[in-house]
Amino acid sequence: MLTCKEFLQELSDYLDETIDAELRKKLESHITECPNCWVICDTSKKTIQVYKGMEPQNVPKDVQDRLMLALQKKMAAKCGKVKA
Amino acid sequence: MADFVMETGEGGNVFDDTALVNLARGGDANAFGHLVSRYERKIYRLARHITDSESDAEDVLQETFLKAYEHLDGFQGNSKFYTWLVRIAVNESLMKLRKRRSDRTVSLDEPSDNGEEPMMREVAVWEGSPEEQYSNEELRGILEKAIQGLKPAFRTVFVLRDVEELSTEETATALDLSIPAVKSRLLRARLELRERLTRIFKQKGEDVLAYL
Ligand SMILES: [Zn+2]
Numbered sequence: 001m002l003t004c005k006e007f008l009q010e011l012s013d014y015l016d017e018t019i020d021a022e023l024r025k026k027l028e029s030h031i032t033e034c035p036n037c038w039v040i041c042d043t044s045k046k047t048i049q050v051y052k053g054m055e056p057q058n059v060p061k062d063v064q065d066r067l068m069l070a071l072q073k074k075m076a077a078k079c080g081k082v083k084a
Numbered sequence: 085m086a087d088f089v090m091e092t093g094e095g096g097n098v099f100d101d102t103a104l105v106n107l108a109r110g111g112d113a114n115a116f117g118h119l120v121s122r123y124e125r126k127i128y129r130l131a132r133h134i135t136d137s138e139s140d141a142e143d144v145l146q147e148t149f150l151k152a153y154e155h156l157d158g159f160q161g162n163s164k165f166y167t168w169l170v171r172i173a174v175n176e177s178l179m180k181l182r183k184r185r186s187d188r189t190v191s192l193d194e195p196s197d198n199g200e201e202p203m204m205r206e207v208a209v210w211e212g213s214p215e216e217q218y219s220n221e222e223l224r225g226i227l228e229k230a231i232q233g234l235k236p237a238f239r240t241v242f243v244l245r246d247v248e249e250l251s252t253e254e255t256a257t258a259l260d261l262s263i264p265a266v267k268s269r270l271l272r273a274r275l276e277l278r279e280r281l282t283r284i285f286k287q288k289g290e291d292v293l294a295y296l
Pocket of ligand 1: 036037
C-alpha cells in the first residue's frame with residue numbers, strides 16, 4: 001500500500017484525473033483503507049469545487065467608466081495616426 | 085473551456101474571439117468593445133486576487149486592455165485570446181506587487197519554504213455544502229480571504245488553475261514556470277486552502293473518528 005505521503009503527492013493529479021489507471025487504482029485502494037486521506041481527498045475536492053463555482057462579479061460602474069474612457073482615448077489616438 | 089458567445093445585434097450574428105480580434109484589427113472599435121465586455125470581469129477578478137488591492141486591480145484592468153489593443157497586431161492566432169490577455173494581466177499584476185513591496189516576498193521563483201510539508205491539522209468532514217450554509221456574499225468573502233492568506237507564488241498558480249480554469253500548460257506559460265513547478269505549487273496551494281476552509285466549514289465538535 002502507498003504511504004500517506006505518497007498519496008498526498010499524487011492528490012492533485014488524482015483530483016484532476018490526469019493519472020494512469022494503475023496509479024489511480026493504488027490511490028483508490030489507499031483511501032478505502034485510510035480515513036484521514038479519504039477526508040483530505042474529499043475536502044480538497046470540495047475546496048476546488050467551491051472556488052470553481054464562484055462567478056466573477058461585475059466590474060464596479062466607476063471602474064468600468066474609467067476603463068472605457070481610457071480605451072476611447074487610445075482608440076482615438078490610434079485612428080488619428082492612421083488617418084493623418 | 086468553451087468561450088461564451090455574444091449576440092452582436094447585427095442580424096443576430098455571433099462572433100467568436102478570433103472573429104472579433106480580426107474585426108478589431110481592421111479598425112472596428114465595437115469589436116474590441118465586445119472583447120472587453122466579454123472578459124473585463126474575469127481580468128478584474130484575476131487582478132484583485134493577485135494584487136489584493138482594488139486600486140491596483142483597476143490599473144491592471146486598464147493597462148491590460150490598453151496593451152492588448154495596442155499590440156493586437158502582435159497577437160498570434162495560435163494561442164487563445166483569453167490566455168493572451170491573462171498573460172498581460174498577470175505580468176501587470178506582478179509588477180504592481182513588486183512595486184508595492186520592496187522585500188523579496190513577492191518573488192514568484194523561490195518560495196522561501198519550498199519543499200516543506202504542508203500542515204495537515206484539520207482532518208474533518210464539512211458540514212453540508214458551503215453554498216447552502218452561507219449567502220453568496222459571505223461565501224465570496226470567506227473564499228477571497230483564504231486566497232489572500234497564501235503567498236503570491238502559490239496563490240497566483242491556484243487562481244490561474246482553479247479559479248480562471250487555465251490548463252497546467254497555459255498556467256506554466258503565463259507564469260514562465262515549468263510544469264512540475266506549477267503542479268507542486270498547485271498541490272501546496274490546494275492543501276493550504278483546504279486547511280483554511282476546513283477550519284470554517286467543518287462539522288462542529290466532530291472529527292473524522294466519529295465517522296469510523
Ligand atoms: Zn493515508
